[in-house]
Structures are given as C-alpha cells and as structure tokens.
Amino acid sequence: MIYAPDIMRGLETFRETIDNIDSAIIHMLAERFRCTQDVGRLKAKQNMPVKDSGREAAQVTRLRSLANGAGLDPDFAERFHAFVVEEVIRQHTAIRMRTDSAI
Amino acid sequence: MIYAPDIMRGLETFRETIDNIDSAIIHMLAERFRCTQDVGRLKAKQNMPVKDSGREAAQVTRLRSLANGAGLDPDFAERFHAFVVEEVIRQHTAIRMRTDSAI
Numbered sequence: 585m586i587y588a589p590d591i592m593r594g595l596e597t598f599r600e601t602i603d604n605i606d607s608a609i610i611h612m613l614a615e616r617f618r619c620t621q622d623v624g625r626l627k628a629k630q631n632m633p634v635k636d637s638g639r640e641a642a643q644v645t646r647l648r649s650l651a652n653g654a655g656l657d658p659d660f661a662e663r664f665h666a667f668v669v670e671e672v673i674r675q676h677t678a679i680r681m682r683t684d685s686a687i
Numbered sequence: 688m689i690y691a692p693d694i695m696r697g698l699e700t701f702r703e704t705i706d707n708i709d710s711a712i713i714h715m716l717a718e719r720f721r722c723t724q725d726v727g728r729l730k731a732k733q734n735m736p737v738k739d740s741g742r743e744a745a746q747v748t749r750l751r752s753l754a755n756g757a758g759l760d761p762d763f764a765e766r767f768h769a770f771v772v773e774e775v776i777r778q779h780t781a782i783r784m785r786t787d788s789a790i
Contacts, residue, residue, distance in 0.1 A: 587733055587735065591729070591733055594729060595726065595729060595730075598723075598725055598726045598729070599726075599742070601722050602719060602722050602723065602726075603749065605715050605718055605722070606746070606749075606750060606768075607753055608715050609712055609716070609719075609767075610750055610753045610754055610759060610767075611753075611757050612708050612712050612715065613759055613763075613764070613767065614754065614757035614758050614759035615708055616705060616708045616709070616712075617760075618758065619701055619704050619708070620701075620705065623698065623701045623705075626698060626701070630690055630694055632688075639702070643706075643709070646709075647709060647713055650709075650710055650713045650714075651713055651717065654713060654714050654717035655717050655721065656713060656716055656717035656720060657720075660720075661713055663770075664712075664713075664716065664770075665709075667767070667770055671763055
C-alpha cells in the first residue's frame with residue numbers, strides 16, 4: 585500500500601527520534617553493565633551472595649515511582665528491571681565461576 | 688554475614704551510579720513510548736499495519752552495531768529491542784482497537 589508523502593515524512597521523523605533515544609539507552613545499558621560487572625567482581629572476591637532481594641525490592645519501588653512521575657507504565661518499568669537483573673545475575677554467576685576456578 | 692565498612696562503601700558507590708543510570712533509562716523509555724504512541728495513533732488513522740518487519744530488522748542491525756561499539760553484548764541489545772517492541776505492539780494494538788471502536 586502507498587501512503588501520502590507527508591504521512592511517510594511524519595513517520596520518518598518519529599523514527600529518527602526513536603533511533604536517537606535507542607542510541608542513548610544502548611550506551612546507558614553498556615555503562616550499567618560495566619558497573620554491575622565491577623559489582624560482580626567485588627562480590628565474588630568477598631564471597632558475597634550474587635542475589636540481594638532487599639536491594640532488588642528497593643530498586644523496584646524506586647523505579648515504579650520514577651516511572652509514575654515520567655508517565656511510563658510502572659508495570660513496564662518493573663518488567664524492565666526484572667529483564668535487566670536476570671542478565672546481571674547471569675553475568676555475576678559467570679564471574680563467580682571464573683573466580684572460583686582461579687583459586 | 689558482616690562485611691568491612693570500606694567494602695560496603697564501595698558497593699554503595701557502585702549502586703548510586705547504577706541508580707542514576709536507571710533513572711536516565713526510565714526517563715528515556717518514557718519519552719520513547721510517548722513517541723511510539725504518536726506513531727501508533729498515526730498508523731491507526733492511516734490504517735497502516737501495526738508491525739513493520741523491515742523496520743524492526745534495520746533497528747536490530749543498528750542496535751547490534753551500536754552495542755558492539757559501546758562494549759555491550761549485541762545479543763543482549765537484540766533481546767532488549769525485542770522486549771521493547773513487544774510492549775510497543777501491545778500498545779499499538781490497543782490504540783487500534785480504540786480507534787476502530789470510535790468509528
């Protein structure tokens with residue numbers, strides 16, 4: 585189906601904004617994992633548990649509140665947090681296994 | 688278990704950085720969904736399909752390349768994209784249903 589040029593230009597403008605926002609998020613996520621990898625190494629060295637339920641609950645409360653203020657669905661913010669934490673725990677477990685095998 | 692104060696301070700410093708990064712990401716996501724909701728309304732008005740596989744493939748290629756440059760696992764970037772697009776499609780379908788029922 586063919587759409588009017590002004591409709592396609594409007595869509596293209598939205599997509600350029602979405603692409604810019606995605607670039608920012610990818611770089612923020614890269615920096616976040618650099619930081620959590622440092623946390624993983626610290627925890628492995630100190631033999632701290634990989635998972636911290638108290639910290640995770642506090643993060644969820646904080647992110648839901650931030651989402652509310654920003655007009656983002658708080659349930660989506662909570663699912664986003666769970667999605668990221670799953671990857672963090674996967675990485676921390678891998679760091680722990682490498683640390684243990686280096687002893 | 689009790690850990691040395693300097694260890695706990697080190698952990699706390701990492702967590703403050705992570706919290707700041709999360710705040711930035713939540714606000715970026717809020718703005719991203721504001722933009723995709725505009726796209727959803729435009730598509731509904733023009734009766735355009737909700738899903739655009741060509742656009743999605745181009746986004747994945749771009750995000751994987753950005754992730755590579757930023758030191759983020761490209762597979763994680765692709766999973767993040769799929770996670771966000773799933774929510775966008777859910778929202779666009781809801782917008783479409785509201786638009787159709789308003790006719």
